[in-house]
Amino acid sequence: MSTADRLLAIDVGTQSVRALVFDDMGTLCARAQVPIAPPYHAPQPGHAEQDPAVFWAAVGAACRQLWETQPELAARIAGLALTTQRATSVFVDDAGEPIGPAISWLDQRRAARVPRLPAWWRAIFGALGLASTIDTFQRLSPANWRAAHAPEQHRRTRYALLLSGYLVQRLTGAWRDSVSAQVGYLPFDYKRRQWAGKRDWKWRAIEIAPEQLPELVEPGQPLGTLDAAAARSLGLRDGLPLFSAGADKACEVLGSGAVTPDTACVSLGTTATINTCRDAYREVTRFVPAYPAAMPGAFTDEIQIYRGFWLVSWFKQEFAVDTVDAAAREQRAAEALLDERIAPIAPGSDGLLVLPTWSPGVRIPGPEARGAMVGFTDTHSRAHVYRAILEALAYALREGRERIEKRTKTPITRLRVSGGGSQSDQAMQILADVFDLPAERSHTHETSGLGAAINAAVGLGWHADHRAAARAMVHAGTRFEPRPEAVATYERFYTEVFATLYGELKPAFDRIQSITDPDAGART
Template sequence: MSDEPQILAIDNGTQSLRALAFDPRGTLIAKVRVPFQPYFAQKPGWAEQDPEVYWNALVEACQTLWKRPGVRKDALAGVAVTTQRGTVVNLDREGRPLRPAILWLDQRTTSGQKPVGGLWGLLFKVARVADTVAYLQANAESIWLQTHQPELWRDTHKFVLLSGFLNYRLTGRFADSVGSQVGYLPFDYKGLAWAGPRDWKWDALGIEPTLLNELVPPAERLGEITDWAAEQTGIPKGLPVIAAAADKACEVLGAGSLEPNVGCLSYGTTATINTTQAKYVESIPFIPPYPAGVPGHYSPEIQIFRGYWMVEWFKQEFGHKEVEQSCAQGVPPEVLLERLIRDIPAGSDGLMLQPYWTPGIKLPGPEAKGGVIGFTESHTRGHLYRAILEGLAYALREGKERVARRSRVPITSLRVSGGGSQSDTALQITADVFGLPTARPHTYETSGLGAAIIASVGLGLHPDFETAVSEMTHLGEVFDPIPEHARRYDALYRNVYLKMYRRLRPLYKEIYQVMAGISG
């Protein structure tokens, strides 16, 4: 029996929670996945979940993990938690949830908020970012709660992210990682701390400092497993709980992207491109980079909302045949969809898709919609499926160029994580569109591995992040660009894709006005 230490990583995603045991070389010893309903919606556009669903899933996952071969509770050195970003929980003085958690997917907004005034308001007008600030206020969960549930807001003792809730349940301490602070909160992204006392965010969001928990840098100790948590989960009492980071930040580390020249693509519900930077870089002016999993570092990010959700949409709307066959053959529908596009050439015979299915603050603008051009009678549903994969790669390449331009560091290689990374076709398309070698990490569980990497440094199993990433991450299959395909994609990207949004934008605005009854 090995005396080698083990690290417990808790990874709470949107659709499931995973408990994972890693060794100091990044080997996944065992894992348990507990799925749950992603959310429930009392009204259209809402997305909520009972916080106890997350905690119960954590308990079940851990208690099951102890039964898996190779997992040794007596060998555990520590535990780290990573979660979905931007999901908030209201807690009372006893740490009990006062209402369902509001998820990052929630689309409720609050109108009629008073603009930020004073010197800050003047500066926002001069800088032409008043609309961005108003967008933040309209989408902030704290504003909605104060407006629609004022009594509950008054009873709130702590207003925390999901990571803060789970860390509290494990340690009994209202504390969370700096690396997990992604959401509509008064956080100073440049200073990597709560905003200063005179910062405009406090008034704009209506949050008092006492409502927030203590922040701890990644790799530092948050606390220890309490008696109660040990009894519930089976995690040994007193085991150190190390501050990790949000799931995307952990994915970047787990994929081996520690330097700014290595881009990390996440092919998940939201498709993203991230890098790790030692300096503060705003890829989009006035939109801050998020905290990285490395203390004092930043993760510039470009998001394509509803990214690989488009694959799920395609399956629901056009993939009935593959879904039925997958059940009969015992293989995932994506395997059959891969066959559907196997013989379709790069560029989908001229069918081009821009994946702006959800508007953004600045990129794309609030009027954005998805666009598909180039249809002919020869195109099939297979062409549309391939055009979706290509469109996402085009959008992320545009993000890559924006990040590299702003940081002045070229991105020379790619790592791909998330559900879409399991598709060989998607990774070859990515390599061809970017014109860069594209690697799949050695494990699919990059978010959990990233949390384990952070914990390994905090526990002293590795002396620093460079060593930890080198020892614990390994490349899987590498996809090199096919020169002929790369040339074709480059021409389509430069001559067509980059022009689509600018030319279609006036039409998107007209669509909105007509459908809103403003004109016509």
Template sequence: MSSDRTTHHSPELLLAIDCGTQSVRALVFDRQGQLKARSQVSLEGYFSDQSGWVEQHGRYFWDSLCRACQKLWQQGIQPEQLAGVALTTQRATVIPVDQQGEPIRPAITWMDKREATDTPRLSFWWRAAFKFAGVSGTVKQFMRDAEINWLNQHQPDVMAKTHKFLLLSGYLNYQLSGEFKDSVGAQVGYLPFDYKTHHWAKPSSWKWQACPVKPEHLPELVAVSETLGHITEAAHQQTGLPKGLTIVAAAADKACETLGCGAIKSHQGQISYGTTATFNTLSKHYIEPLRYLPPYPAALPGHYTCEYQIYRGYWMVSWFKQQFAHKEVQQAESSEYSTEQLLDQQAAKIKPGADGLMLQPYWSPGVRYPGPEARGAIIGFNDSHTRAHIYRALLEGISFGLYQGKLKMQKRSGQTIRELFVSGGGAQSQTALQITADVFNLPVKLPHTFETSGLGAAINLAVNRGIYPDHPSAVNVMCHVKQEILPIAENVALYKKMHRNVYQKLYRRLSPLYRQLSELFSRQ
């Protein structure tokens, strides 16, 4: 696959389009990684026809992307200044389309919780192998979660009309390029993708049985940082992007975020405090962060992203705000501070440990870890606790959960994490940053821009266009540390005891009760 590289350095502005859960952002960086222009279009109106469903119209994503691009020209950016464009998106949002690339039904987003009840029956040999390995339950959950199986069961007419089964990244790349292509780095979802070889699975793989879709119904995969296509006349008319502008394959938002932080060495860890909170490290080798959980494709070509997730991570801040922070919401309306800033100020006044209050952050369980039966918990209440204590315990609980992931990854990889980068919306909380430094007992490095996912995509673009010879060279120039937060020894000692003596024991003690609750109260 040609990279369509060029050796001359003009024009040099780099456009990254970041389609997240809450907004689409068009971001223009210079070759030093400095953000020169930013436009944002909020994504609203996710809808649920039934409990647990979370859908969105595919066209809405595309129209929002077009609006975000058009707003750039109002900020003085000239289209001819752009060296190219790279796209990064939310993961695991799927859109079936027809031959013209038009969605046949609304997108099923990554937040959707529907499950298929009529799943494919694997061959005897695969069933025996999974039973022997002790992962039959995990494989069954994979098949229940696969959108393809739900559609085959409930909307076979949709599957019959489907020309291509695309992730959101593939759909938007088609709208831009007119070609059914997607980046290897974007393949995170319930699809027959081989995470070890970074190709569609071999014909003999069990995944084709578990996700019964024909190979011709999937897009062509393009390696990260290679040329994916060029802006079409139709896309030019709708976005204002120059016709023929090079489109470069980037990666999914979390992978780009790690690259945009500059965390590309094996001893470096990266925390994303987003809707899903994650702890990530990169590896040249295929290392499963948890047993039978594959590493995802990295935004650094030829590498893997080992990721530990807290599925509802910093979504819990929004949950807390909606349920308990009505006073702060009203105060924010008449002050210069946001609701989150007001809550952060209150949490900062609470001593580390929240006076013995501890939170287990499994508001939404994982399939593999901690397990599908898991629920959240807050323990240690007494009559002195306030909302501020609960909020601080929430921030500490997320950090404890991610620290647990770090320990598991170090054990599996044999690598010790010595540097820690933090990004995402939650990284704007100074209290959260200090808690993270203290729980991990590592200096926390805050990147110079909050748009690290977009910066990661821009780095892929810069290498493709020949501005830098390789990714380490680009990272060295384009990634900068804005602030470093040092751990406080007294807090480190307290958090170490809390983690060892309480947090590590919580799930084991509570999981039998979680199972009983799951039997009594179905989440269907």
């Protein structure tokens, strides 16, 4: 009989599900990918939802693909771990069946009515200047939207889950989820890494009861074992242990080896982020929580550019379909062809700048957020636009670095870069130049999956703890050094233009919002 010496990581992203097999040294031994197309449905403007069964079917299909090409591999799986997109909500009934579609993290619907907080809480939040932030938090909560707009479905809800919790139940039959997956509009205490205490204001702000939430399990601990039905669906033997890991960004930080405060994980994914990891809880942006890391007792200081590398997908879809088609004919990645097109363009894109605040945040940027492109001349081509997008994301991530360093008093001296965008040499070089730091790829771009696999390895006792596992399983890949002339150019564009651009355009964004959404002021 084969030795059980492999780990299975299931990575449920926004656009695809990947089944990944790693060994105890972090080598990616096998990979299968099933697209989720379309990634979501928008029955109304601003809505983004998906049938939960689509995710479950894709998990099974991706796993079965692995065994079709390597039939002996299934018997070598010793344990598995799951990582998923963050903040996608699934509501189920007493039988565990979804009530309506999953509400994606990309969803922008807002509840017309929300629970009214007690007067003393309103007074406190008002004094702290948080009234608008709390109102946004409440109105973007999927549970509050359902209570206001789908009350019958809301009354039937037995469990209010994130996508990770829904999939854990499908895999094991248990109502459990990872501590490190709890990122969203939930009554969660980030500092204590547990559901909020009974007197916490979040229970009054969100239409969720304590008994509707799953049991939380720390990363590296068992969530349960594969039941017979799930094992058949995945093509594995039942009884295999499923270990708690975390949401995709948390696993990405761990899988890139960014486990000390001086090392930043830059993720060039659908949402671009910069994270550092530390043992102390600290809010980099005031009143915006630090998230639980994918290892016990640790937290990630995260700054995100919402829909960051989604801008690249948007550009390809709207302006570069011919390039995408040409790349497909040549059996190359579209990004590789785009890299060639922008390589001759000098740093700074001949004065074209993009402001990548295309979607509002809870606090920064505010609800008025809009994107912008400034500096157009008749010399600019679509290649300039593409390069300017990459530069803008690097500027925004550098701004995040500065906020983290200012708040934590810890200089960032090392960049580990992950996510799909890290496969672009041009994006990597731009990051190195804008940050004036060497930018290193990890040895695999499947860093979220590797972070999940690290948790399985720790759970199985293959490594002593998460940091020891990261030292053994994460390895440096290609390194891009900053170029002095490019550094000097980007320094001027960043400090003299980009750093002040949002503040200068915000009054215009406010006026645009007052015209396009005249009720926005009343909601805050």
